[in-house]
Amino acid sequence: MCVACKTELNVDEMEAFGERIVSIMNESSLGLMISIGYRVGLFEAMKSMRPSTSDEIAASAQLNERYVREWLGALATGGIIEVEEEGKRYHLPANHGAMLTEGGEGECLAHLTQYIGLLGGVEDKIVDCFRKGGGVSYSEYPRFHEVMATDSNQSVVSSILDHILPLDPGLILRLKNGIRVLDVGCGRGNALRLLAREFSKSSFVGYDLSDEAIEFARDAVFQEGLDNIVFEKRDLTSFHDDAPKGEFDLITAFDAIHDQARPDHVLAGIRHALKRDGLFLMQDIGASSNVAENREHPIGPLLYTISCLHCMTVSLAQGGLGVGAMWGEQMTLQFLEEAGFQNTRRYTLDHDIQNYYYLARN
Numbered sequence: 365m366c367v368a369c370k371t372e373l374n375v376d377e378m379e380a381f382g383e384r385i386v387s388i389m390n391e392s393s394l395g396l397m398i399s400i401g402y403r404v405g406l407f408e409a410m411k412s413m414r415p416s417t418s419d420e421i422a423a424s425a426q427l428n429e430r431y432v433r434e435w436l437g438a439l440a441t442g443g444i445i446e447v448e449e450e451g452k453r454y455h456l457p458a459n460h461g462a463m464l465t466e467g468g469e470g471e472c473l474a475h476l477t478q479y480i481g482l483l484g485g486v487e488d489k490i491v492d493c494f495r496k497g498g499g500v501s502y503s504e505y506p507r508f509h510e511v512m513a514t515d516s517n518q519s520v521v522s523s524i525l526d527h528i529l530p531l532d533p534g535l536i537l538r539l540k541n542g543i544r545v546l547d548v549g550c551g552r553g554n555a556l557r558l559l560a561r562e563f564s565k566s567s568f569v570g571y572d573l574s575d576e577a578i579e580f581a582r583d584a585v586f587q588e589g590l591d592n593i594v595f596e597k598r599d600l601t602s603f604h605d606d607a608p609k610g611e612f613d614l615i616t617a618f619d620a621i622h623d624q625a626r627p628d629h630v631l632a633g634i635r636h637a638l639k640r641d642g643l644f645l646m647q648d649i650g651a652s653s654n655v656a657e658n659r660e661h662p663i664g665p666l667l668y669t670i671s672c673l674h675c676m677t678v679s680l681a682q683g684g685l686g687v688g689a690m691w692g693e694q695m696t697l698q699f700l701e702e703a704g705f706q707n708t709r710r711y712t713l714d715h716d717i718q719n720y721y722y723l724a725r726n
């Protein structure tokens with residue numbers, strides 16, 4: 365009997381839950397190790413190797429053998445790689461390698477595990493916030509823009525031409541003929557640079573608060589020799605007051621509205637900055653605003669965690685609303701409506717289990 369809640373305890377259920385906790389410990393540990401393996405190139409090195417010793421694997425990846433051996437131990441006991449009976453030779457099965465490396469047959473998912481370490485880095489500060497409120501600012505996440513850019517390469521950049529832009533029939537033709545495009549919260553600007561390369565008659569502007577992201581984007585523009593794109597450092601918190609009027613035919617926001625300090629101000633500014641027949645294309649986390657409806661969400665715990673340890677807290681750190689990544693469709697539509705958008709349509713895309721795509725017009 366649980367004395368506190370006066371409920372009869374079920375020993376089988378308690379034991380099963382204990383096993384689940386142990387399994388959570390194992391799986392979270394593997395998350396960290398996969399992230400490290402991805403970053404130091406161990407999966408890349410192993411995917412073309414026959415069963416090999418830790419010395420051979422370390423030499424091939426140009427890494428320290430002692431660390432590599434311990435890493436191999438974690439991945440072998442975790443069933444990610446195989447170890448031969450005598451415990452000396454390790455092998456990355458091809459089916460696993462395809463999902464842990466880029467440019468192969470499968471869809472690489474290893475980069476996503478980088479979020480675990482990234483978020484773990486601010487755990488102490490988040491614990492403080494649980495006690496005192498407030499938020500953790502963007503500057504506390506040194507690798508955020510790097511990790512975000514790899515994430516966005518997969519969810520947005522790889523499918524923008526074939527799947528995202530075609531959501532609005534005629535949009536590709538308009539881009540070919542030449543229109544003005546703004547991307548808000550553009551980060552390192554990979555998506556916008558791809559569009560600038562593809563549609564040379566159109567002109568592109570990217571706004572973001574981050575010095576690091578804007579510098580990276582400008583550098584890349586210089587390297588690529590693009591002359592139809594500019595990136596500007598800009599705080600969008602008061603965009604409802606200082607957005608240019610009626611300047612853009614298309615405004616995009618990829619995973620960038622919910623973690624703004626004031627999503628309401630940004631959306632109002634976007635509407636103001638669109639031409640009369642302009643289009644707002646927004647990608648944001650696909651979820652319900654009602655947590656109970658997210659119980660079957662395939663990555664619900666991951667997204668609420670990323671929200672708590674990043675999206676929500678960076679907004680609160682700016683004195684913002686902190687709506688969080690899981691603000692959900694109902695709240696998103698409400699914010700769009702309050703910003704003055706009529707007839708917003710919401711889409712899902714097969715390649716992207718994480719996001720909804722919204723098309724909104726003035």
Ligand SMILES: C[S@@+](CC[C@H](N)C(=O)[O-])C[C@H]1O[C@@H](n2cnc3c(N)ncnc32)[C@H](O)[C@@H]1O
Binds near residue numbers: 550571572573624682
């Ligand atoms: C989740 S990231 C998405 C970045 C990019 N769109 C992508 O898909 O890779 C959100 C972006 O919003 C930017 N951001 C956050 N608060 C902002 C603010 N107040 N003004 C302008 N940009 C802001 C961040 O710097 C970050 O680059």
